[in-house]
Amino acid sequence: MPKRKIAVVITARPSYSRVKTVLSAIQKHPDLELLLVVAASALLDRYGSAVNFIEKDGFNIAAKVFNVLEGENLTAAAKTTGIGILELSTVFDNLKPDIVITVADRFETMATAIAASYMNIPLAHIQGGEVTGNIDEKVRHAITKLSDYHFVASENAKNRVIKLGEDPEMVFNTGCPSIDLAEEIIKSEKLPFDPYQKYGGVGATPDLSNGYLVVMQHPVTTEYKDSRKHVEATLEAIYKINKPTLWFWPNVDAGADGTSTGIRAFREQHQLPNVHFFKNMEGKDFLELLKHSECLIGNSSVGIRECAFLGVPVINIGSRQNRRDRGGNSVDVDYSQEQIEAAIVSSVQKGKTISSSIYGNGKAGIQIAELLADLPLQFHKTIMY
Numbered sequence: 001m002p003k004r005k006i007a008v009v010i011t012a013r014p015s016y017s018r019v020k021t022v023l024s025a026i027q028k029h030p031d032l033e034l035l036l037v038v039a040a041s042a043l044l045d046r047y048g049s050a051v052n053f054i055e056k057d058g059f060n061i062a063a064k065v066f067n068v069l070e071g072e073n074l075t076a077a078a079k080t081t082g083i084g085i086l087e088l089s090t091v092f093d094n095l096k097p098d099i100v101i102t103v104a105d106r107f108e109t110m111a112t113a114i115a116a117s118y119m120n121i122p123l124a125h126i127q128g129g130e131v132t133g134n135i136d137e138k139v140r141h142a143i144t145k146l147s148d149y150h151f152v153a154s155e156n157a158k159n160r161v162i163k164l165g166e167d168p169e170m171v172f173n174t175g176c177p178s179i180d181l182a183e184e185i186i187k188s189e190k191l192p193f194d195p196y197q198k199y200g201g202v203g204a205t206p207d208l209s210n211g212y213l214v215v216m217q218h219p220v221t222t223e224y225k226d227s228r229k230h231v232e233a234t235l236e237a238i239y240k241i242n243k244p245t246l247w248f249w250p251n252v253d254a255g256a257d258g259t260s261t262g263i264r265a266f267r268e269q270h271q272l273p274n275v276h277f278f279k280n281m282e283g284k285d286f287l288e289l290l291k292h293s294e295c296l297i298g299n300s301s302v303g304i305r306e307c308a309f310l311g312v313p314v315i316n317i318g319s320r321q322n323r324r325d326r327g328g329n330s331v332d333v334d335y336s337q338e339q340i341e342a343a344i345v346s347s348v349q350k351g352k353t354i355s356s357s358i359y360g361n362g363k364a365g366i367q368i369a370e371l372l373a374d375l376p377l378q379f380h381k382t383i384m385y
Contacts, residue, residue, distance in 0.1 A: 048280020175360015183362025219255025
């Protein structure tokens, strides 16, 4: 019996970390063949060249799709998605996968879902059913309705997918694959590498031995015109606290140019003597960095998911993660220098939090691969309304 061909589409640097253990489990499964498709910002140097880490980890890439339009605005995002549909349709026609996997909720993932659905290819969605405060929620729920199989990360997410009318027999709470990586390093006692030496970056190189902060703040698509003002509030707080800080560049979202411009302008004006900037980092190394930090500041879902499992305090800024299930490690603040600063000081004083398994126990990749091998191939919907 021939192996099932599973096409997994990676469109951005966070997506790779989210499904790395799924890729490994598919590759090792005797009844599955991995067809890895790398697209969009995952191929671009300015967003960290995630493709380099993918290849370094030993994964063969079946196809590359260059579809990102410059602009970092709403029009560019819509056109990038449109080009993605065109290019991925050709890729799927050539590869002829039995199942396509799309990951999470970034705007580019919509192209994967549409192309597979219109080509009658069974579609599996990882991390559906969650709620947030931006355009990602529309994308996520739209992909849910286009998908045939749902590998969700929490029980609440499972219930939401079922409420959207999906067949309960096709909705599986596997936990989040990113927790698999976190589980591997949760007992790590010290940072096992020098981030400056291994990843370069720019800015100051403060001593990290007495504690450090990590910042990862992305623009909010529905508030993209305010992205520069939003990041300036965080910059002011970090500048005033003046602790060693490792800051990561934003995703390719509408408003990213405002975030980047704000960082560059502030850096030129204030020098930021205790801040170092990175584009990207291998997923496991990034989690090691978070594990040994005093606090994560920003609005990335890594704070809500992996940091909850690792027990890392998080200052969650603004609306990007609104209503997402929480594990008790995060404090929500507005785009206010005073609020951000006060929350950082308080969280650092309190120290590490209790580990939460709300997003899984570290076995998602294996569970998903086993399901992919056994599920009936279908691209039609059972009416559940």
